[in-house]
Amino acid sequence: MSRRRLLLLPLVPVLMASWLTGPAAAAPADACADPAAIQVPGAARQEVTCHPDLSAAALSLTGHSDPTDWAGLHSKRTVNPAAGAGMQIDGYFPDDSTSNTTHGWNHDSQFVIRLPEQWNGQLVITGAPGVRKQYAPDYILSDWMLSQGYAYASTDKGNTGTAFYENGARSAPGQAVREWHDRVSELAKAAKDVVAQRYGARPARTWMTGISNGGYLTRWQLENRPELYDGGVDWEGTLFTANGPNLFTYLPTALREYPQALALPASRQRMYKVGFEPGSEILWPDHHAIYWDLTQRTYREAFDPGYDGATKAGTPFCRIGTAPGTPTACDAQYDYASRPRAVKDAVASVSLTGRIGKPMITLHGDLDALLPINADSDVYSTMIAGVGRSGIHRYYTITGGNHVDERADVFPAQLRPILPCYREAFQRLTAWVTTGTTPPASQTVARQPSGDEVNTCPQLAASATDPKPGKGKGPGQ
Numbered sequence: 001m002s003r004r005r006l007l008l009l010p011l012v013p014v015l016m017a018s019w020l021t022g023p024a025a026a027a028p029a030d031a032c033a034d035p036a037a038i039q040v041p042g043a044a045r046q047e048v049t050c051h052p053d054l055s056a057a058a059l060s061l062t063g064h065s066d067p068t069d070w071a072g073l074h075s076k077r078t079v080n081p082a083a084g085a086g087m088q089i090d091g092y093f094p095d096d097s098t099s100n101t102t103h104g105w106n107h108d109s110q111f112v113i114r115l116p117e118q119w120n121g122q123l124v125i126t127g128a129p130g131v132r133k134q135y136a137p138d139y140i141l142s143d144w145m146l147s148q149g150y151a152y153a154s155t156d157k158g159n160t161g162t163a164f165y166e167n168g169a170r171s172a173p174g175q176a177v178r179e180w181h182d183r184v185s186e187l188a189k190a191a192k193d194v195v196a197q198r199y200g201a202r203p204a205r206t207w208m209t210g211i212s213n214g215g216y217l218t219r220w221q222l223e224n225r226p227e228l229y230d231g232g233v234d235w236e237g238t239l240f241t242a243n244g245p246n247l248f249t250y251l252p253t254a255l256r257e258y259p260q261a262l263a264l265p266a267s268r269q270r271m272y273k274v275g276f277e278p279g280s281e282i283l284w285p286d287h288h289a290i291y292w293d294l295t296q297r298t299y300r301e302a303f304d305p306g307y308d309g310a311t312k313a314g315t316p317f318c319r320i321g322t323a324p325g326t327p328t329a330c331d332a333q334y335d336y337a338s339r340p341r342a343v344k345d346a347v348a349s350v351s352l353t354g355r356i357g358k359p360m361i362t363l364h365g366d367l368d369a370l371l372p373i374n375a376d377s378d379v380y381s382t383m384i385a386g387v388g389r390s391g392i393h394r395y396y397t398i399t400g401g402n403h404v405d406e407r408a409d410v411f412p413a414q415l416r417p418i419l420p421c422y423r424e425a426f427q428r429l430t431a432w433v434t435t436g437t438t439p440p441a442s443q444t445v446a447r448q449p450s451g452d453e454v455n456t457c458p459q460l461a462a463s464a465t466d467p468k469p470g471k472g473k474g475p476g477q
Contacts, residue, residue: 032087038197040113041190045105046091054114054146055083056138064088066102069128069135072406073211075417077454080139081147086116089194093186097168099160100133108160108168110134111187113153114142115198120149122430123195123203125188125229127157127180129212131164131298137214140405140419151203153191157213158183162294165302165313174346176302177240181224181350184208184217188228205434208232209426212371212403216240218360219352219380226357231433233426234362235418236371236403237380242348245375248303248336250274251296255317255332258288275375282411283369283402291370291403293317296331303346304339307331354383359392359433361425365401365418366444373397381442395442396425396460408454416447421457428460 032050040046049064059065092100095109102110112134124145128136134156145152158179159167167176188206196202208221208229215237222232240246253274261267262281272278297314300307308314308329318330336343364377371377381395398418402408405417428439445459 032085033198035087038087038089038194040089040091040111041193042093042186043091043111043190044094045107046089047103049088049090050086051088052085053083054086054088054116055080055143056135058083059088059138063103064090065138066133066135069133070137070139072404073129073136074140074419075405075408075454077409078139078405078417078419079455080143083143083146084116084118086114086146087198089113089115093183095158095168097159097166099164099166100156102133102135102156108156109158109183109186111153111155111190113151113191113194114146115151115195116146116149118149119151119199121201121203122149122205122207123151123153123191124207124209125184125191126152126154126208126210127184127214127217128154128160129210129214131160131162131213132156133160137211140211140422141209144423150207151191151195151198153187153194155183155187157217162298163313165298165305172346173303173305173342174349177350180213180217181220184221185225185228188221188225205230205430207426207430209235210237211235211422213238215362216352219356220350222356222358222360223353229358231359231429232361233422233429234360235422236364236368236377237362238371239376239380240347240351241379242344242351244336245275245379246336246347247295247299248334248347250276250372250375251292252332252334252336254284254288254292255296256319258284258292275372276369277367277372277374279414280367280369280372280402282414283367283407287369293331295370296334300331300334304343307334307339352380352383353387354380354385354389355387356384356389356392359429361394361396361429361439363396363398363401363418363422363425365398365403367400367415368403370403393442394425394428394439396421396440397444399444399447416453420453420455421445421460424457424460 035048038048056065060067090112092107093109097108098106100108100110126137134154142152159176165176206229208218209232210218215234218232218234219237257267257270301313314331319332320330362377364373366373384393398421400416401418402415408415408417431437432439
């Protein structure tokens, strides 16, 4: 799931134009016409480079993408189309936090903007998932978007890494996440101007999208700054609500119950009760080791630093009686409901309402073991319906989908990648907005009985199958 800023004085952008040489052929001249004319509004630094191949794999060879940032988000069997030639702008906006070490800049609020040679007149904006950096969506989002002709922009959200809560001079509870909102909006506005500089026209359509925390930001942007976008696709966005459900209403249960859950039915039932789906048990061992504890401790620190006093983000895998000096402050025993009003206020400051202002499609895997669907997108869809916005929302539950597509390589019989259904959903969204073509009804997307399930999702075009009660329906349904 997952930044910072201060330095209010305007800074003069630093511009560097570099033409790549070496193993790859030089980029066509028109792929990077007049790079010196590009000025990212508000950027404290920018570097413009021209590339014959804007694919994540090719860019990683020259330091213009980072495989460690996008590792694990896609199946190793995923086939990406050719991204084509074009221009890349790397840089950062003024900020006083330094967790992002990319390019040796040691500066947060880094961004990347990519401008394809063959532009379709539209722009895609995203924010990094989890607490990763700006290149995290490169393999799952950027490659495909560029192949379709979209200009593309991504931000690190203003803070990165497992200490993202240390948000520079502005470290009040909730501030690290609140900054994410501003950084995405800042990039969206700047990228529209950059597009106009490069192509001579502003984008006819601008889309917001993202996975995990990027999905949360899609929801938040369409709720709070819809004027910047024409629509969005939310891929398993994080749900923050002041009164729950949220991360803190189910992760402590997982930390308490998992050690005995596979052996004790009562412990399993307590995990099911807070949202974890039967069938997701195959993911519990590695999620306990990798995700649950770290996510609970670091995000709890971002909203409730007083829980464990001066300790930063708790004690890993702590249980009552095992943490020296803090016997009652283990995150496995964290009880969100009993925490002070100020904690709920901090969560409320980043909470969602469901009041989206532009069309949106949500996808979520039914076996997500980090953001359980019953405590996340099922709830959010009901929120959207509750405020009368279901007419501009579609919700697709992906049977066998989990939080990161790489797990489908480990458990292919039980899991499938969500990426091909995401690509299908994105095309459905853009057709919905641009041509009025109604997308399929909200539905559960069944697994394919045959064919290439890693790279295709033909079922999304079918009629509704087993829609869950309370899910948002489209016009006329």
